[in-house]
Amino acid sequence: MLNGEVIFWEVILSIFEYEAPPRTVEETGLSQAFLTGLFTKVLYEGGTMTPPEIGQVVKLPRIVCRQVVTEMISLNLVESQGLESDDIKSEIRYSLTDSGHKWALEAMLSSQYIGPAPVPLETFSKQIKRQTIANEEIRHDDLERALSHLVIPSQMMAQLGPAANSGRSILLYGEPGNGKTAIAEALGQSFRDTIFIPFATIVGNQIIRFFDETLHELADLPEGSLPLDPRWVPCRRPVLSSGGELTLEMLDFSFEKTSRFYEAPMHLKALGGVFIIDDFGRQVATTQQFFNRWIVPLEKGFDIMSLHTGKKFTIPFDQLVIFSSNMLPEELGDGASLRRVFYKIHVPSPTREDYFQIFANACNVRNIEFKSDVVKAFFESEYEQPGVVTSGAHPGFLLQHIKAICRYLGRDFELTDELLQIAWKNVVKVKKHKISSSI
Numbered sequence: 001m002l003n004g005e006v007i008f009w010e011v012i013l014s015i016f017e018y019e020a021p022p023r024t025v026e027e028t029g030l031s032q033a034f035l036t037g038l039f040t041k042v043l044y045e046g047g048t049m050t051p052p053e054i055g056q057v058v059k060l061p062r063i064v065c066r067q068v069v070t071e072m073i074s075l076n077l078v079e080s081q082g083l084e085s086d087d088i089k090s091e092i093r094y095s096l097t098d099s100g101h102k103w104a105l106e107a108m109l110s111s112q113y114i115g116p117a118p119v120p121l122e123t124f125s126k127q128i129k130r131q132t133i134a135n136e137e138i139r140h141d142d143l144e145r146a147l148s149h150l151v152i153p154s155q156m157m158a159q160l161g162p163a164a165n166s167g168r169s170i171l172l173y174g175e176p177g178n179g180k181t182a183i184a185e186a187l188g189q190s191f192r193d194t195i196f197i198p199f200a201t202i203v204g205n206q207i208i209r210f211f212d213e214t215l216h217e218l219a220d221l222p223e224g225s226l227p228l229d230p231r232w233v234p235c236r237r238p239v240l241s242s243g244g245e246l247t248l249e250m251l252d253f254s255f256e257k258t259s260r261f262y263e264a265p266m267h268l269k270a271l272g273g274v275f276i277i278d279d280f281g282r283q284v285a286t287t288q289q290f291f292n293r294w295i296v297p298l299e300k301g302f303d304i305m306s307l308h309t310g311k312k313f314t315i316p317f318d319q320l321v322i323f324s325s326n327m328l329p330e331e332l333g334d335g336a337s338l339r340r341v342f343y344k345i346h347v348p349s350p351t352r353e354d355y356f357q358i359f360a361n362a363c364n365v366r367n368i369e370f371k372s373d374v375v376k377a378f379f380e381s382e383y384e385q386p387g388v389v390t391s392g393a394h395p396g397f398l399l400q401h402i403k404a405i406c407r408y409l410g411r412d413f414e415l416t417d418e419l420l421q422i423a424w425k426n427v428v429k430v431k432k433h434k435i436s437s438s439i
Helices: 003-014 032-046 051-058 062-074 098-110 121-130 140-146 154-166 180-189 287-300 335-339 352-365 372-384 394-409 417-424
Strands: 078-083 092-096 169-173 194-198 200-203 206-209 232-236 239-242 254-256 261-263 274-277 302-306 312-316 320-325 343-346
Touching: 032 051, 032 062, 032 092, 032 098, 051 062, 062 078, 062 092, 092 098, 121 194, 121 200, 121 312, 140 154, 140 180, 154 169, 154 180, 154 343, 169 180, 180 239, 180 274, 180 320, 287 302, 287 320, 287 335, 352 372, 352 394, 372 417, 394 417
Parallel strands: 169 320, 169 343, 206 261, 239 274, 274 320
Antiparallel strands: 078 092, 194 232, 200 206, 254 261, 302 312
16 A cells, blocks of 8 residues: 555544544443443343454454453353353353343343444534535546536536535526436535444434445445444445435434334435435425425534434534425525525536537447437427427437337337437427526
């Protein structure tokens, strides 16, 4: 590994609160009683285990696990079952005593969570602020590479860069099919930093699970980097998206009444990254209701969350929120709400030249000859003369239909006016109307 890369990772890891794994119970930020309850539940489910095997479940170093087990021995909660092998240096196996089984069952009544030990909310909040998305700057070349697969007007590129670097909120609006979602996702992918996400956090005595292997992308740390507290997972900045299915209730913690622990909502799992609200305006709740819910987070940079017990607490709201909508800004909310959306970027329908470029790119991807004369005649007859709005999604959509027609007829895949006209019947045409580029 190059010296520069070593220095880079040392800087990244030096800002991490626990740059080395905890060596005592106190350094975990958790009480002995909490860890004892967690350990009894692990042994109740796993049977006879060694301290390192327990550590693999709770994500704590063996030195800490031995301290907890030693205390459990003094409380007569576990008993030795001998060495795990004939080697005298091997680990001692432990199982629960009758008192340990009783303790485990009582712990289960509080929460059936069995997994990595949580990190305290205060520690998590500090880490969110350390790895804020505002720390990472997207340069012009980075953004161009991220958006290179799209045809984007140069004036819009000049808006997207500062908006991405703001780490605040963006509204992308315009006619459907012009790449708003693709632009939002590409903006998210332009961030390259590694951040650290906890498996779980704890508020009071309530556990909230954060890391989600279906949503978070793991990042590999370089060989020889500093050891980390194993309760944290190195990940790329998350890029999470939700659409018309999003409800106001989904912005709260999900409490499982049977298992009695919480799952963090998607927008909090996007902390340190990008959260995209696609098709904004198609949700059951009104756009104004969503803005009302997020006025404080968007303005103040923190969210107020509550537990089923009634306890309320704050957590940093650090993410780039991207609203993507087919509606005009003034149709989405009142002036006070729109003021919290820092950047409002109109994504226009393709110009004639852009449409041809998109069509040529779509042909190239599908390995079909682009015939400019055919597309020119088609554009004039179906877009210009009747006043139909162009869409960046149309070329790919038309080529998909042409391919299906050719397969059915047993013909070679080719671009002809006849096939375009047949495919065009499947397109919903929208007549031109004026869209304002500002509010």
